[in-house]
Amino acid sequence: MNRKKIEDITSQILTEFNSNELPIPIKKIAERLGIKIHTYDLGDNISGVLVINQDQGFIGINPKEPSVRQRFTMAHELGHFLLHKNSSDSIFIDKEYKVLFRDQKSATGENKREQEANAFAASILMPRKLLIEQIQNHFLDLTDEVVVKQLAKMFDVSVIAMTIRISNLSLF
Numbered sequence: 001m002n003r004k005k006i007e008d009i010t011s012q013i014l015t016e017f018n019s020n021e022l023p024i025p026i027k028k029i030a031e032r033l034g035i036k037i038h039t040y041d042l043g044d045n046i047s048g049v050l051v052i053n054q055d056q057g058f059i060g061i062n063p064k065e066p067s068v069r070q071r072f073t074m075a076h077e078l079g080h081f082l083l084h085k086n087s088s089d090s091i092f093i094d095k096e097y098k099v100l101f102r103d104q105k106s107a108t109g110e111n112k113r114e115q116e117a118n119a120f121a122a123s124i125l126m127p128r129k130l131l132i133e134q135i136q137n138h139f140l141d142l143t144d145e146v147v148v149k150q151l152a153k154m155f156d157v158s159v160i161a162m163t164i165r166i167s168n169l170s171l172f
């Protein structure tokens with residue numbers, strides 16, 4: 001699935017839920033899509049899990065991680081649910097390193113799914129339209145680190161997630 005398609009899916013979800021508020025209420029959105037979200041002590045290096053049981057999605061989030069991380073993981077698992085629920089896997093376990101930081105060179109099916117879930121998470125938490133609007137309306141200088149930090153705060157994502165998103169959208 002290409003990035004354009006993923007961007008289309010997330011923008012459709014946001015339009016349906018009329019979610020133009022910032023930060024994007026990812027938990028509310030996932031719950032309204034019928035997903036149950038709980039926090040679990042998943043161990044130190046597990047960020048989140050998604051369990052699919054008869055089309056029902058259950059997301060477990062590690063509450064020990066910073067809230068920006070929990071939001072990204074929630075969005076990542078929602079991405080797995082919406083994009084991959086018809087694959088043979090019914091359990092997705094996401095270790096810390098798999099979320100956000102991925103080996104782009106690897107082309108295994110699993111890695112492809114991780115990349116797609118990350119692309120989904122980035123695009124729903126930092127919608128292209130809202131991000132560009134902020135940058136243009138306020139004449140933001142993206143070469144200024146402080147500006148990127150402020151954007152990260154506004155969208156409630158990590159600075160690194162925002163930096164990657166801005167770079168992927170070729171906004172620098």
Ligand SMILES: [Zn+2]
Pocket residue numbers: 076080092093094098113114117
């Ligand atoms: Zn994943």
